[in-house]
Amino acid sequence: MSHLEARGLSVTVAATRVCEDLNVTIKPGEVWSVLGRNGVGKTTLLHTLAGLAPCASGSVAIDDVDISRLSGRARAQQIGILFQHSDDLSSLTGHDLLVNARHPWIGRWQGVERKDEQIIERVARDHAIAHLIDQQFGVLSGGERRRIELAALAVQDTRVVLLDEPVNHLDLHFQIQLLTDLLRQWRTQKKVVVMVMHDLNLATRFSDHLLCLLGDGESLSGPTEVVANEENFSRLIGHPIRQHVADGRALFVPV
Amino acid sequence: MLQAVSRKESARRLWLPVVLLLLCAVALAASLKIGSVVIGWSEFFAALMGKGSPMATAVVLDLRLPRALSALVVGGGLALAGALMQVLLRNPLADPYVLGTSGGAAVMVLLVLILGMPYSVVPVAAGAGALLSMGLLLLLVRGPGDWSSSRLLLTGIVLASGWGALISFLLSISEARQIQGMLFWLMGDLQPQAPGWWRSGVVFLALLLSFIFSRDLNLLAQGDLRARSLGLPTKGLRLAVLLAASVLTAAAVTLAGPIGFIGLVVPHMMRLLVGSDHRILIPCSVLAGGALLVFAELLARVLFAPQQLPAGVITAFVGIPIFLLLLQRSVRQSHS
Numbered sequence: 195m196s197h198l199e200a201r202g203l204s205v206t207v208a209a210t211r212v213c214e215d216l217n218v219t220i221k222p223g224e225v226w227s228v229l230g231r232n233g234v235g236k237t238t239l240l241h242t243l244a245g246l247a248p249c250a251s252g253s254v255a256i257d258d259v260d261i262s263r264l265s266g267r268a269r270a271q272q273i274g275i276l277f278q279h280s281d282d283l284s285s286l287t288g289h290d291l292l293v294n295a296r297h298p299w300i301g302r303w304q305g306v307e308r309k310d311e312q313i314i315e316r317v318a319r320d321h322a323i324a325h326l327i328d329q330q331f332g333v334l335s336g337g338e339r340r341r342i343e344l345a346a347l348a349v350q351d352t353r354v355v356l357l358d359e360p361v362n363h364l365d366l367h368f369q370i371q372l373l374t375d376l377l378r379q380w381r382t383q384k385k386v387v388v389m390v391m392h393d394l395n396l397a398t399r400f401s402d403h404l405l406c407l408l409g410d411g412e413s414l415s416g417p418t419e420v421v422a423n424e425e426n427f428s429r430l431i432g433h434p435i436r437q438h439v440a441d442g443r444a445l446f447v448p449v
Numbered sequence: 450m451l452q453a454v455s456r457k458e459s460a461r462r463l464w465l466p467v468v469l470l471l472l473c474a475v476a477l478a479a480s481l482k483i484g485s486v487v488i489g490w491s492e493f494f495a496a497l498m499g500k501g502s503p504m505a506t507a508v509v510l511d512l513r514l515p516r517a518l519s520a521l522v523v524g525g526g527l528a529l530a531g532a533l534m535q536v537l538l539r540n541p542l543a544d545p546y547v548l549g550t551s552g553g554a555a556v557m558v559l560l561v562l563i564l565g566m567p568y569s570v571v572p573v574a575a576g577a578g579a580l581l582s583m584g585l586l587l588l589l590v591r592g593p594g595d596w597s598s599s600r601l602l603l604t605g606i607v608l609a610s611g612w613g614a615l616i617s618f619l620l621s622i623s624e625a626r627q628i629q630g631m632l633f634w635l636m637g638d639l640q641p642q643a644p645g646w647w648r649s650g651v652v653f654l655a656l657l658l659s660f661i662f663s664r665d666l667n668l669l670a671q672g673d674l675r676a677r678s679l680g681l682p683t684k685g686l687r688l689a690v691l692l693a694a695s696v697l698t699a700a701a702v703t704l705a706g707p708i709g710f711i712g713l714v715v716p717h718m719m720r721l722l723v724g725s726d727h728r729i730l731i732p733c734s735v736l737a738g739g740a741l742l743v744f745a746e747l748l749a750r751v752l753f754a755p756q757q758l759p760a761g762v763i764t765a766f767v768g769i770p771i772f773l774l775l776l777q778r779s780v781r782q783s784h785s
Contacts, residue, residue, distance in 0.1 A: 246677055270680030282539070282672050285725055293726075294668055298680045302661070350679070 196353045197221050198386045202252035207238040214411035222384040225377055227397035230407030236390040240356050244275045270298035274352035278359050280339050284332030288342040295346035321345040336363050357389035373400045394446045398422045406430045469736035476743035480517040481509050485754045515643035520746040521739040522644035523701045526652040528738025530697035531712020536670045537690045545698040546709030548605030552612025553582025554702040559619045575699035583695050637708035637761015639746050648700040655693045656735050663727040708761040710768020711738050
């Protein structure tokens with residue numbers, strides 16, 4: 195089991211300070227949500243955790259190994275990321291995408307073997323996308339694309355899963371279903387899950403920890419029940435937020 | 450259901466390269482057999498064995514064979530260069546001719562000829578010209594702002610017309626006796642000249658490397674960030690693809706002048722047949738590109754015989770309508 199750690203991490207993008215001296219440890223089986231206003235640098239932070247964007251100082255480590263010391267291949271065997279946009283994939287089929295996701299596990303002189311095809315077939319069945327994967331990405335709906343991209347993450351089979359707004363633009367019913375199913379599965383598999391979220395209520399409902407980016411390098415992190423309150427969220431959003439209780443769940447509503 | 454699909458797919462994977470290989474053989478045979486000098490079947494086979502009349506043997510083996518082999522190598526090389534540029538620029542409309550890479554190489558070659566430098570400098574000059582043009586293009590389209598299709602095409606086409614202007618300038622200051630030959634070469638003309646070892650070697654090596662790295666090309670075609678997230682060292686790979694496309698273009702230009710649209714049309718047709726997986730797309734494109742240019746060269750010889758057209762005229766007549774159609778479709782797609 196592995197844990198993901200930010201050690202004194204400072205990230206800046208252009209003139210924006212995303213976080214400063216951030217120290218968090220994300221343990222196996224935990225689900226974290228990153229919250230913050232538009233343009234505060236949530237995506238940049240996620241890319242930094244994935245080893246795709248540089249940090250100004252500090253480091254990101256998996257199992258006490260600095261990820262900048264890992265080869266690209268070794269890193270891709272441990273960290274998988276779901277990107278926010280998939281417009282640029284329109285000429286590919288779902289099957290192409292799943293084969294590509296297997297890349298970190300296939301050596302230079304190895305081809306895509308029977309074993310890899312079996313993994314792809316199993317994942318396609320588990321994710322109920324077998325009927326979609328021979329179509330071009332461009333003709334699929336947003337929800338179908340998202341399902342295929344999540345299946346690609348399963349094919350990549352990493353211990354750390356990073357998601358950039360995984361339920362953005364999806365039907366409400368599908369948002370709940372997807373988060374419920376996937377997160378249950380990943381929790382039992384003891385994966386480290388970090389997702390950038392936009393919706394306060396989905397974040398508090400589905401994650402056990404929150405990382406709030408408050409802007410100007412300030413941040414706030416901890417277990418959801420500690421961090422999620424009117425004061426913190428009002429500050430996070432920059433607008434007064436009231437807490438209500440419905441069906442035994444805390445709901446955060448802007449005034 | 451998935452089983453059936455993968456079986457169907459793997460069956461297709463096997464037959465298409467075989468069919469294309471046969472097509473290359475048919476194209477070569479037709480190109481050796483047909484021409485302004487009529488040679489009967491029995492005489493043709495005798496000439497192939499080297500036992501025919503001196504005239505038939507000379508026509509088949511010394512005139513038609515080297516030219517057909519050159520067409521095969523140039524066509525395959527240009528198709529591969531196009532496929533690689535399409536990965537590098539992430540645009541299905543990229544082509545060494547349309548975006549000025551061939552033009553850069555041609556300018557350098559003309560410069561070498563006009564300055565009267567030794568002929569051995571020509572390949573190096575062509576390579577430098579292609580690389581310069583490609584480097585300029587990448588430099589101009591990167592940086593802030595959107596990396597859109599229209600911006601790339603516009604920049605490339607302006608670059609190509611810039612090279613065109615330089616070519617006109619060089620032609621107008623060169624000696625009259627050189628101009629006819631240069632003009633024909635600039636229209637994409639194949640001479641009865643063998644492809645030579647270095648050009649065949651370049652195309653073969655580039656094909657081999659592209660095939661070995663074909664899964665990496667698949668990843669690169671998904672975009673830089675996605676490719677890196679799957680562990681690909683994209684910087685090195687992009688540089689290698691840039692070099693390979695430039696060298697391939699240079700090899701083709703030094704032999705046959707700037708022949709257009711093979712690099713655009715062939716990978717596109719192959720994508721329709723086998724999808725965008727480069728493991729199969731690359732070998733199929735090279736074979737189809739070779740066959741297509743052999744046929745185009747044959748057509749150029751017999752269409753207005755005894756008058757010979759440059760093969761580049763034929764490929765342009767085929768390529769331009771297809772290019773416009775693709776452009777039209779991509780514009781419609783980006784607005785839907």
